[in-house]
Amino acid sequence: MEIKLQQNILAANDKIAVDLAKIFKDKGIYVINLMASPGAGKTSFILHTIEALKNKLSVAVIEGDIASKVDAEKVREHGVSTIQINTGGACHLDANMIRGALNFLNLDETDLIIIENVGNLVCPVEFDLGETVKVVILSVPEGDDKPLKYPRIFADSQVLIVNKMDLLDYTDFNVDGLKRTVNNLNPGINIFEISCKSADGIDNWISWLKDKTDKFLKLK
Amino acid sequence: MHEMAITESILSIVLAEAEKRDATRVKTVKIEVGELTNIVGDCVQFYFELMSKDTLASGAEVEIEEVPLQARCPSCGSVKKIENLDFLCECGGVMKIIAGKELAISAIEIE
Ligand SMILES: Nc1nc2c(ncn2[C@@H]2O[C@H](COP(=O)(O)OP(=O)(O)OP(=O)(O)O)[C@@H](O)[C@H]2O)c(=O)[nH]1
Ligand SMILES: [Mg+2]
Ligand SMILES: [Zn+2]
Numbered sequence: 001m002e003i004k005l006q007q008n009i010l011a012a013n014d015k016i017a018v019d020l021a022k023i024f025k026d027k028g029i030y031v032i033n034l035m036a037s038p039g040a041g042k043t044s045f046i047l048h049t050i051e052a053l054k055n056k057l058s059v060a061v062i063e064g065d066i067a068s069k070v071d072a073e074k075v076r077e078h079g080v081s082t083i084q085i086n087t088g089g090a091c092h093l094d095a096n097m098i099r100g101a102l103n104f105l106n107l108d109e110t111d112l113i114i115i116e117n118v119g120n121l122v123c124p125v126e127f128d129l130g131e132t133v134k135v136v137i138l139s140v141p142e143g144d145d146k147p148l149k150y151p152r153i154f155a156d157s158q159v160l161i162v163n164k165m166d167l168l169d170y171t172d173f174n175v176d177g178l179k180r181t182v183n184n185l186n187p188g189i190n191i192f193e194i195s196c197k198s199a200d201g202i203d204n205w206i207s208w209l210k211d212k213t214d215k216f217l218k219l220k
Numbered sequence: 221m222h223e224m225a226i227t228e229s230i231l232s233i234v235l236a237e238a239e240k241r242d243a244t245r246v247k248t249v250k251i252e253v254g255e256l257t258n259i260v261g262d263c264v265q266f267y268f269e270l271m272s273k274d275t276l277a278s279g280a281e282v283e284i285e286e287v288p289l290q291a292r293c294p295s296c297g298s299v300k301k302i303e304n305l306d307f308l309c310e311c312g313g314v315m316k317i318i319a320g321k322e323l324a325i326s327a328i329e330i331e
């Protein structure tokens with residue numbers, strides 16, 4: 001006997017993500033799900049963002065890592081609450097892990113949560129975490145062809161950060177070509193070109209983010 | 221890599237459904253996988269075989285239907301399969317994705 005199901009395989013995760021999104025909305029917390037390849041600059045980007053905002057907003061960071069806790073320690077040195085999730089080999093964070101991590105945060109006193117997802121361009125994007133925005137970082141040395149190989153993450157993110165712009169002259173990375181591809185795949189995506197090394201371009205990202213979080217905080 | 225987590229979800233949905241219907245065995249699991257999901261079908265089949273041991277779904281065949289990336293033009297309505305992320309329509313419009321993100325169990329066969 002054949003039974004038609006049309007059942008979304010990730011329904012269990014999506015259901016928890018919807019619950020999380022409701023918690024974040026009720027508490028007025030803006031949540032960034034930050035995704036990228038290993039070494040693209042996720043932690044460096046988080047540190048810049050914390051430094052720019054920590055006197056204005058109460059920031060917390062959730063660090064997803066397959067095994068180590070070096071990133072969590074780096075972030076903690078900057079004086080913000082940091083929760084480490086070791087995924088025990090899993091290549092992505094899922095909503096249930098985030099739900100567990102929230103037990104360690106004072107949500108009533110948090111304005112912004114930044115989640116550093118596990119480094120890869122494939123798996124994290126499938127698993128919603130109840131986030132307000134998905135942000136993907138692509139760094140110049142990785143090459144401008146990544147959206148062709150991993151389109152989903154570029155299609156579903158609201159923000160693309162092109163990092164390591166200081167290295168542009170050493171590569172044949174075509175920024176305009178990249179922007180064209182990504183804009184076709186995902187019209188309306190916000191693209192910021194930055195360097196975490198020189199800090200160039202970070203201010204554009206920060207003013208965009210500040211504008212978004214201000215709107216959120218007004219609802220609190 | 222996320223095939224393992226995906227396969228776990230598939231198995232738990234399939235087993236819940238089979239138990240609900242008092243099945244003695246699951247014969248086939250039909251899955252739709254969109255091109256954009258980057259899911260490797262062979263991996264899902266491999267994990268499913270491992271994980272389903274000693275369950276109602278042991279030995280079940282996993283059939284994977286790959287759904288190509290398709291888009292429709294909002295200006296002229298034409299639909300095409302997208303290759304190389306070329307979303308430009310012949311009419312000059314930029315096409316919008318209508319298929320290719322699927323990740324669903326479409327049907328199961330039980331006895
Ligand atoms: N030249 C240059 N190097 C950078 C830039 N941003 C980060 N890096 C360097 O790239 C390396 C990786 O940076 P991280 O911030 O640790 O990257 P990550 O994505 O958090 O890495 P994982 O968590 O290990 O996946 C470090 O050596 C950084 O100093 C940049 O804009 N320019
Ligand atoms: Mg890191
Ligand atoms: Zn058209």
